[in-house]
Amino acid sequence: MATTAALPERPARRAKHPVDEVLPAGKLAVYGFQHVLAFYAGAVVVPILLASAIGLSERELIHLINADLFTCGIASIVQSIGFWKVGVRLPLLQGVTFTAVSPMIAIALAAGGGTQGLLVIYGAVIVAGIFTFLMAPYFSRLIRFFPPVVTGSVILIIGIALLPVAAGDATGGAGPTSDPTNPKYLAYALGTLALIVAIQRIFRGFLATVAVLVGLVVGTLVAWLLGDASFSGVADSSWVGLTTPFYFGWPKFSVAAIISMIVVMLITAVETTGDVFATGEIVEKRIKRDDIARALRADGLATTIGGVFNSFPYTCFAENVGLVRLTRVKSRYVVATAGAIMIVLGLIPKAGALVAGIPHPVLGGAALAMFATVAVVGIQTLSRVDFHDHRNVVIVSTAIGLAVFVTVQPDVAKAVPSWAQIIFGSGITLGSIVAIGLNLLFHHVGRSRGAAVAGVPGRSLVGLNDVxxxxxxxxxxxxxxxxxxxxxxxxxxxxxxxxxxTRELRRAFQDALLVASKDEQRELFAAYPELGSDAVASGEAGAGSFGDQSALGLTRLDDEAHGELAALADAYEERFGFPLIISVRDRSSFEQILEHGRHRLDNSPTQEHALALIEIANIAGHRFDDLVADANPIYTARTRGLADA
Structure with missing residues (x-):
């Protein structure tokens, strides 16, 4: 019988990461257009604000908007597709940074305003872009100063700080059009949001991923039918509008303006780092030092190109990070397609005017969903942080508190010197700097005592190194x-x-409990008091038992409830030979404790022995948390204040 030689095994094809997946052309176009619609309002607001502040004409403003869209498209393609060591190759859309608005207005006005002011801005933008490109690898070495406690805080702050922008659009947009009391605005915003949620709940697959696009289109059509959306600007716009380098003239270079713009780019680098980490979390791709360097090089190159093509400093747009999370479409080629669409919009003013016809309340309703998902990503990142270490609690709470403060009270920036307004003028900027600074202070400066893991009455805080x-x-x-x-x-x-x-400390207690002999474990079981007993209520069984059982009021039961629990405890001990041990704090009601105990009466002695160990471990875990809470100075101050009230 002939034998056939075994064929050599083919090497398994390496599966592509979803980020690198090239979708069909139709899906790329639809998903890309969805990104453009979500991005458009934020993309054009910086030129509008700047033109109004420095006295540019309407014709000059139109050119700025076209140049902005054109350069946004190029920057987004560079960031998402990448070449050499430029571009992070993630689904990150690039847009003009809001951080630069105030400094650019100040630079332009100092130079006399108008187009002369623009030329000084462009000189500073070009130099700052080159500086960012060159400093990218050095800044990326600071990645060790961006642990989850920092990146999670920054991502959460980005989401929180963007929500007021969405709320502003939902009430009619900034300026005289804003009217929070207008029922139509509320209906458009909530209707768009409800439609997006309904599509994601009812449909799966492609329709679920284009929920934002459908919400924007349907909301705009409804507003148009009711006479609340206008596309008159389409007829007034030309078909072709070329963006030429140095359209307003050759740039002018001012040392003061250049320094100011370099500061802007350093702050923007922090924001970009946060956006890159956020996107990495969403697409489940580990972010390394080289990724940060490539992202910042792309920022620097895009900013330099912006200065040449009559635009401004660029950064990753957090708004579209939320869209990636909401749609779960991770392909970077979708963002590249969005970039190509923006280039077209920048060259065809009529197309841009059509997109600009989306009513603010409709856009605001969609933005509420997108921006909130950025905050959720931050919460997910923070879930990896050890909050038993009170230092991390201080870092996160302080950063978020200050970020929200300047976000809801933007006029506080006027209370600080002009050089500090660039920091206090943005909740994202201030919160990010505070998170980074406090992380350095608590975790990298001076001799650390380690995490504060115990606060013993009459003694100072006990740190991990002390333990x-x-x-x-x-x-x-x-x-x-x-x-x-x-x-x-x-x-x-x-x-x-x-x-x-502190996790290792917890595990040491758990391991010691679970590997002991059965006789030792039963000795430990016998030491636990009966649930609801007088010894617990009077404190004779110890503060730990009192704290455990008072959580659901077992220390103050009426006679009927006390008798019911005592009967259950007696039946249990008669069957198994040791007290009924339940981690009371893991139950939600007295009735649930009774039901749980009665159910356990049907177990075998072996199973009950194992369950008792688990319950003891859970009780110890709660007591450990109490000890750690006592080591947290903020928590201690609050609880002491409540006790004194």
Whole structure:
């Protein structure tokens, strides 16, 4: 019988990451256009604000808008497709940074305003772009100063700071058109939002991913039918509008203006870093130092091109990060397609005028959904942060608090010197700088005592390094209250020192509990008091048991409830030979405790032994959290204030 030689195995084809997937042309066009619609209002607002402030004519404003869209398209393609070491190759759309608005207005007015002021702006923009390109690899080395506590805070702040922008659009837009009391505006905004949510709930696949596009189109059509959307600007616009380099004249270079714009780009680099990390979280791609460098090089190149083609400094647009999260379409080629569409819009003013006809309330309704998803990404990132370390609580709370402060009270920027207004004028900028600065202060400056893991009455805070240096007696005294009765669990956990973080300390207690002999474990079971017993209510069973059981009022039961719980406890102990142990804080009601206990009466002794260990571990976990909370100075101050009230 003949045998056939086995064919050599083909090497498995390496699956493409969703970011690198090239979608069919039709989907690329639809998804790309959706990005453009979501992006358009934010893209053109900077030229509008600048032109109004420095006294440009309507014709000059139209050219600025066309130049902005044209350059946005080029910048987005560079960032998403990339070449050499330029472009992060993620679905990141590029737009003019809002951080530059105030400095650019100041630069232009100092030069006399009008087109003469523009020329000084463009000189500063070109130099700042070159500076950003060259400093990108050096800035990227700071990535170690962007742990999840920083990136999560920055991403959350970006989402929170963008929501007022969406709310402003939902009430009619900025300026005289704003009217929060207008019921039509509210109907358009909420109707668009409701339609987006309904599409994502009812449909799957392609329709779910274009929910924002459908919401914008349907909302605009309804507004047009009711006479609240106008496209008169389409007829007034020309078909072709070429963007030529140095349209307003050769740039002028001022040292003061250049320094001011370099500061803008340094701040923008922080925002770009946050956007890159946010997008990495969404598309599930690890961000490395080289990625940050490539993203910043793209920012620098785009900014330089902007100065040449009559536009302004560029950065990653957080608005579209939210759209990527909402649609779950991760392909970077979608953003590249959006860039190509923007180039076309920049060359065809009529097309841009058509997109500009989307009513503000409709755009605001869609933006509410998109911007909130950015905040959710920040929350997801922060979920990886160890908040048992009070330093992280201080970093996040302070950064978010200050960011929200200047976001809802933008006039506070006028209370600081002009050089500081660039920082206090943006919640994203201030919050990002505070998060980075506090992370440096708490985690990188000076000798650290480690995470504060215990606050013992009558003693100062106990840091992780202190725990690692404790004697056995000190360790048992500090943590003995986590368990009832015998101290062998804590003593064995002591032998596992040193601990790298509070999670390791927790695991040491859990491991010591679970690997003990059955006789030792049953000895521990017997030390736990009955649920609702008089010994717990009077405090005789210890502060730990009182804190556990008072969470659901087991220390103040009426006679009927007390008798019902006592009967259950007696039946349980008669069957298994040890007290009924339940982590009360993991239940939501007294009735749930009774139901849980009655259900456990049907278990085997072996299963109940294992469940009792788990319940003890959970109780110890809650007591550990109490100990950590006492080590948090903010938490302690608040609870003390409530106790004194």
């Amino acid at each position: 690692n240096q404790m004697s056995r007696e000190e360790f048992v005294e500090t943590f003995g209250g986590l368990f009832q009765g015998p101290r062998w669990v804590v003593e064995r956990a002591y032998d596992e020192r040193p601990y790298a973080d």
